[in-house]
Amino acid sequence: MATLMDVARAAGVSKATASRALQRPELVAEATRLRVLDAAQRLGFHPNAAARALTTGRTGLVGLVVPTLSNPFFAPLVMGAQQTAEKTDHHLLIAVSEYDPTREAELADRLAEQADGLIMVTPVGTDTALRERARRFPLVLVDRQVGRLPAVVADTATGLAQLMDHLLDQGHRDIAYVSGPAGSWADGQRSAILTERAEQAKARLRVLGPLPPTFDAGIEAARALPRDATAVLAYNSYLTLGLLHGLAAANRRVPEDVSLAAADDLSSLRSTTPPVTALDVPVEEVGALAVTRLIDLLAGRHVTVTSRLPSRPVLRASTAPPAASAHR
Amino acid sequence: MATLMDVARAAGVSKATASRALQRPELVAEATRLRVLDAAQRLGFHPNAAARALTTGRTGLVGLVVPTLSNPFFAPLVMGAQQTAEKTDHHLLIAVSEYDPTREAELADRLAEQADGLIMVTPVGTDTALRERARRFPLVLVDRQVGRLPAVVADTATGLAQLMDHLLDQGHRDIAYVSGPAGSWADGQRSAILTERAEQAKARLRVLGPLPPTFDAGIEAARALPRDATAVLAYNSYLTLGLLHGLAAANRRVPEDVSLAAADDLSSLRSTTPPVTALDVPVEEVGALAVTRLIDLLAGRHVTVTSRLPSRPVLRASTAPPAASAHR
């Protein structure tokens, strides 16, 4: 590998000038700049990342800790993050925690040693652990709010409330919420806002769960679903898919007997029978914004605390007014 | 951040001894070893990754270039890779090429500067570019074979041939293959082996495509499917899902009118109506093995050239003997 010294020699200048010609062209005479550039080109010079990191204190790496990749929710998140990272000459250092707090903690700390900062999407893991971590290095939280720590959240709660309102408008008065993993922050937010809405509208809300966010759990949930509930909201698409199958198996038609909607929107929901009403969550933007926020943080800019990205309902055929009551 | 120098001072030894106590304990007296370890502990010492990389020439990072993450095929691949990387104290540097050869080339080269080696899953991209890259740094290919370059492939071709044999056994004599992206290496392998099998069995094989591996393309393919084909094999699950819907829309029942099978197996295929016969591909193992291979390469061990992981058919309700002919 050609080093800066090699380039300098080939161009007949000192290391310092060579470095400047490449990093701060404006500080160097046009003629020498060209000589250096040419030499660098010829020798195929690439600055050694480790050496640069050592002097600058910057690695150009952004750590990203996600609970899993099997859940299609995270694919667009990572892609959004990667695209934005790329634009600012950064790379993505990725780690999968598999929802294990211990593992997550260890991975996060080890990633942080190699990266300039961390983005964590951590539905599990304690507030205090996150606070402490944020003190040690630049940290941006995703879909989670802890005090005033920098965070980017997809505002599913508000979107879900709109979905709830839609159901209420259609005349539903007995609604079930199939909740997600125990202790999930996002799930807590959703339950809370749904309960509030139900009370306001004097409707009944029954919460099933907590449940693992899986297809199979959805099938179970369909079995446990009260017969008199006329609509079901589910924590995510997997549970929803499971519910769809479970309800079919139990001969409860969607939407004639019961309406169904999901609090996120994987592409498959639009191609089920019937297509399922869902929440369009700007996942890719969340990933992108998280990187932007982190880079701002690194640059010393510390503007917003929590960035909130709106989600909105996508109405499909799985929701309809309940059979007994007309549209009010 | 506490440096090695700080630890050395606190323990009353030299930098060299401190370093040895931590990296090569056997070279140091028990008593001093304990003093150093204790000091390191107290000061919360973590070796600076950049400095270490500078002297050792190793970053502890493994680069991974994938075409996309939207395709659920890659999630388990990355997770398998990450788990194995973790076991050997490595981290994953990830980049998404989005099937763009230019972008891929640039990302790969930039990743390589920060990583000890690269794993590339690159259905596009030319052989020569890959050869040249492999000369410059340790490289492991996934699902692609280029000369004698180190590679890990899921042997879908053989599995697909078994699937084909199954169809032939069932009596199908007019089979369609809905092929994947133009220029895809894996797709080429599959077409070739299917053609060969068809000739042997004196059956007719019609290849549709090349097609983008998407749900929508599958719907189109259903429309273009010859009426007299009694069975369809598709490049991947997306196309298969699309076919399933397209066939239903065209009132062609599966499997009564036409059998359907996929050359990979995303979880959703088992919960469609009917469940679809597919190929179980050990994707996670592929990712894991790719990392193992790369690390072996870094250690100077260069054993196998191409590692081949078997895939096998999972028979479900979507395949049955053709209506007109009995099982032979």
Place this chain on the structure above:
DNA sequence: TTGTACGCGTTATCAT
């Protein structure tokens, strides 16, 4: 505008 010289934190070599 350019060059000299030092520091970043670690590992490795060579003495002692």
Place this chain on the structure above:
DNA sequence: ATGATAACGCGTACAA
């Protein structure tokens, strides 16, 4: 068994 010291490759005060 331990210590002094030289790399590793780069950026950047400071001097000229």
